[in-house]
Structures are given as C-alpha cells and as structure tokens.
Amino acid sequence: MIRRAPADAHARRLKREAFFAGQLRAVPVAIASGVWGIVTGVAMVNSGLTPLQAVGMTLLVFAGAAQLAVLPLIVAKAPIWVILLTATVVNLRFLIFSAGLVPYLRKLPLARRMLLGYGTGDFAFAVCTTQWQSQPASERGSPQQIWFMLGTIFSTWSVWQVSSMAGIVLGAQIPPAWGLDFAVVVSLIGVTIPMIYDRPGLVGALVAGIVAVLAAGLPLKLGLVAAVIAGTGVAMALDYAQARG
Amino acid sequence: MSDFEIWITIIGLTAVTIITRNFFLIPGDALRLPPRVEHALRYAPVCALTALVTPELFTVHGTLALSLANPKLIGGLVAAVTIVVTGRTLLTMALGMVAFWIARAWL
Numbered sequence: 001m002i003r004r005a006p007a008d009a010h011a012r013r014l015k016r017e018a019f020f021a022g023q024l025r026a027v028p029v030a031i032a033s034g035v036w037g038i039v040t041g042v043a044m045v046n047s048g049l050t051p052l053q054a055v056g057m058t059l060l061v062f063a064g065a066a067q068l069a070v071l072p073l074i075v076a077k078a079p080i081w082v083i084l085l086t087a088t089v090v091n092l093r094f095l096i097f098s099a100g101l102v103p104y105l106r107k108l109p110l111a112r113r114m115l116l117g118y119g120t121g122d123f124a125f126a127v128c129t130t131q132w133q134s135q136p137a138s139e140r141g142s143p144q145q146i147w148f149m150l151g152t153i154f155s156t157w158s159v160w161q162v163s164s165m166a167g168i169v170l171g172a173q174i175p176p177a178w179g180l181d182f183a184v185v186v187s188l189i190g191v192t193i194p195m196i197y198d199r200p201g202l203v204g205a206l207v208a209g210i211v212a213v214l215a216a217g218l219p220l221k222l223g224l225v226a227a228v229i230a231g232t233g234v235a236m237a238l239d240y241a242q243a244r245g
Numbered sequence: 246m247s248d249f250e251i252w253i254t255i256i257g258l259t260a261v262t263i264i265t266r267n268f269f270l271i272p273g274d275a276l277r278l279p280p281r282v283e284h285a286l287r288y289a290p291v292c293a294l295t296a297l298v299t300p301e302l303f304t305v306h307g308t309l310a311l312s313l314a315n316p317k318l319i320g321g322l323v324a325a326v327t328i329v330v331t332g333r334t335l336l337t338m339a340l341g342m343v344a345f346w347i348a349r350a351w352l
Contacts, residue, residue, distance in 0.1 A: 028333070028334035028335045029334060031334075031335060031338070032334065032338060035338070049251065050248070053248070053251050053252070053255065056252070056255055057255045057258070060255060060256070060258075060259040060262075061255060061258040061259050061261075061262055062262060063258070063261075063262045065297060066258065066261065066262070067258070070254075070258065074246060074251070074254065077246055080250065080253060080254055080257060083254055083257070083258075084254075084257045084258065084261060087258050087261045088261050088265065091261055091262065091265040091266075092265065092293075093289075093290070093293030093294070093297075094262075094265040094266045094268070095265055095268045095269065096286065096289040096290055096293060097266070097290060098265070098266055098267055098268045098269040098270045099268075099269040099278060099282070099286055100286045100289075100290060101269075101270060102269050102270060102273065102276060102278070105270060105273070106273050106274045106276075107274070108273075110271070110273065113267070113270045113271070113273055114263070114267045114270065114271070116270075117266045117267035117270040118262065118263055118266050118267065120266060122294060122297075125290065126290075126294070129290065179342075179345060179346070179349070182301075182317060182320060182342065182345050183338060183341075183342055184301075185298055185301040185302060185317070185320075185321065186320060186321070186324045186337065186338050186341035186342060186345070187334070187337075187338050188294060188297060188298045189298055189321060189324045189325055189328060189337065189341065190324060190328050190334040190337035190338060190341075191294070191334065192291060192294040192295055192298060193325060193328045193329060194328065194332065195290065195291045195294070196291055200288060201287070201288050201291055204288045204291065204292050205291045205292055205295040206295075207292075208291075208292035208293070208295045208296045208299075209295045209296060209298070209299035210299070211296070212295070212296035212297075212299045212300050213299050213300050213303045213304060213309070216300040216304055216307070217307065223296075223300070224293070224296050224297070227292065227293075227295075227296035228289060228292045228293045228296055231288070231289075231291075231292030231295065231296070232285050232288045232289045232292050235287075235288035235292070236281075236284055236285055236288065239284070239287075239288075
C-alpha cells in the first residue's frame with residue numbers, strides 16, 4: 001500500500017476545505033437558483049414540451065435566462081435559427097464572464113477549463129469573483145480557488161437540476177398568482193448589487209439598466225447587448241477620468 | 246414543432262451554452278487580452294446582470310411602468326435597500342417577495 005506524504009495529505013485537506021467553503025458560500029444563491037429552476041421547469045412544461053424534452057433541456061442547456069427567453073419562441077413555432085440567435089444574444093454576457101475567468105483557469109488543461117466554464121452560470125460567477133476580488137493576484141488559479149469554484153458550481157448546478165425537475169413535475173399545480181417569476185428578479189438584484197464596488201461601476205450599471213429598459217423592444221433581445229456596451233463604456237470612461245484626476 | 250425539431254433545438258441551445266461560457270477559455274493561456282479589454286471586464290459583468298433585471302422591473306407587458314402602482318417596482322426597491330443595508334441574499338429575496346405580494350394585494 002502506498003502511503004501518501006504528509007504534504008500531499010495537507011494539500012488534499014486544503015482542497016476539500018475549499019470545496020466545502022465554495023458550497024457553503026453558494027447556499028444563498030443556490031436557493032435563488034432553485035427558485036429560478038422551478039420557474040423554468042414550470043415554464044417548459046407550460047410551453048408544451050413533453051416531460052422528457054423538458055428534462056433533456058434542463059440537463060443539457062443549463063441556462064435559465066436563455067431557456068426562459070426561447071420558450072415563447074418555441075410556442076410560436078419560430079424558425080430554429082431565430083431561437084438559437086436569441087439564446088446566443090441572451091448568453092453573450094457569458095462571453096464576458098469567460099474572459100474574466102481566464103486569469104484563474106489558464107493553467108488548467110482544456111477539458112477542465114471547459115467543464116468549469118460550462119458549469120459557471122450567473123450565480124456561481126458572482127460568488128467566485130466576489131470571493132476572489134479580495135485575494136492577492138499571486139493566489140490566482142491556486143488549487144484552493146479552483147476547488148472553491150467547483151464547490152459553488154456543485155451547489156448551484158445540483159440545486160438547479162433538482163428544482164427544475166420539481167418544476168417539471170409540479171407544472172401547472174404552482175399557481176401563477178404566487179409570482180414566482182419575480183423571485184428570479186429579486187434574487188438577481190441580491191447578487192448584482194454586491195458586485196458594485198466603485199463609482200464607475202455604479203454609474204455603468206445605472207446606464208446599462210436604463211438602456212436595457214429603453215431598448216427592451218428590440219428584436220432578438222439586442223437591447224441587452226446595447227445596454228452592456230453603453231454601461232461598460234461609460235464606466236471605463238469615468239474610471240480613466242478619475243485616474244487622471 | 247415536432248419532437249425531432251425540439252431535440253434539434255435543445256442540442257443547438259446546448260452548443261450555445263458551451264460556446265458562450267467557454268468562448269475565451271478555449272484559447273486559454275494563448276489568449277492575452279489587451280489592457281483596455283481587461284479594464285472593461287471589471288465593469289461588464291455588473292452591467293450585464295443589471296441589464297437582465299431592469300426590463301423586468303420597469304416594464305409591464307412591454308410598456309414602461311414607472312409608477313409606484315407597479316408592484317414589481319416596490320419589491321425591487323425593497324430588495325435593493327435590503328441588500329445594500331444587510332448584505333444578506335436570502336433576506337433580500339424574502340423581503341423583496343413579501344413587499345411585492347403586499348403591494349400587489351393593495352394596489
């Protein structure tokens with residue numbers, strides 16, 4: 001029998017602790033993700049997907065906002081390319097998230113990068129970046145950070161899947177009067193506001209929010225893109241102006 | 246849509262998730278972002294999430310609803326204040342929903 005060196009055991013313990021810390025830190029957002037999952041599960045069944053199709057969608061697609069955006073299009077029998085384009089636009093924010101993850105994941109092999117990337121939805125991303133912000137750059141991509149991330153993904157992913165299934169099973173039994181859809185919005189407010197830590201970020205978010213409302217009528221959810229470009233542009237300009245004093 | 250078309254759509258949507266979430270992770274170390282882009286990355290996620298939220302809050306059935314008679318606005322306001330004051334996500338969800346339900350029952 002091979003005995004592991006004490007240093008090895010120590011490293012394993014650190015990873016395990018980081019994994020649990022990530023799971024624990026993600027509990028509030030996992031509950032938010034659970035509400036979102038139920039809403040999405042109900043919406044899938046109400047859009048006429050069979051239970052099998054709905055389960056397949058939740059297991060594979062794993063992107064609540066995109067799923068909710070395309071369901072009305074599926075009901076309306078929109079062409080598949082319109083559906084996929086709409087989902088892509090709604091998911092464009094993940095492009096930004098993925099770029100933000102590069103400094104932390106760059107040392108991992110491709111398959112692991114892609115697994116972590118696939119699992120990182122809005123909530124896991126918000127928890128990880130908020131956590132990592134306070135840690136020194138030398139810690140970037142350390143095993144602890146990766147295992148913390150795995151913990152947040154594990155929490156949000158498993159709760160999402162279970163709650164989606166619950167939504168699919170319960171379907172029409174959940175009264176629309178509860179307004180569960182709104183719980184999704186409230187939970188997003190809860191994770192977004194703590195990500196604002198300076199004035200340019202605050203102003204940028206306000207601009208993005210206003211543009212998103214004004215451009216909400218654009219086809220293919222393009223208002224979302226306009227909002228992100230406008231908000232980020234304003235935030236950067238403000239930050240440059242501040243740096244110059 | 247036929248069963249086959251639905252499954253094609255689901256597979257396509259899966260590809261969309263995989264590609265968008267990994268877009269910059271696929272090149273990985275080979276990718277060196279220009280400083281200007283790295284700078285933008287500090288602000289873009291918050292802007293993206295905010296842009297996801299505000300249309301839900303400020304519009305009802307696609308039209309602007311800025312009055313306090315919009316229960317979603319009340320719920321959102323209470324949620325925002327709660328997270329700023331307490332920093333607690335669950336409390337934010339609970340109070341935001343309660344405010345939304347009360348406003349909806351009253352208005």
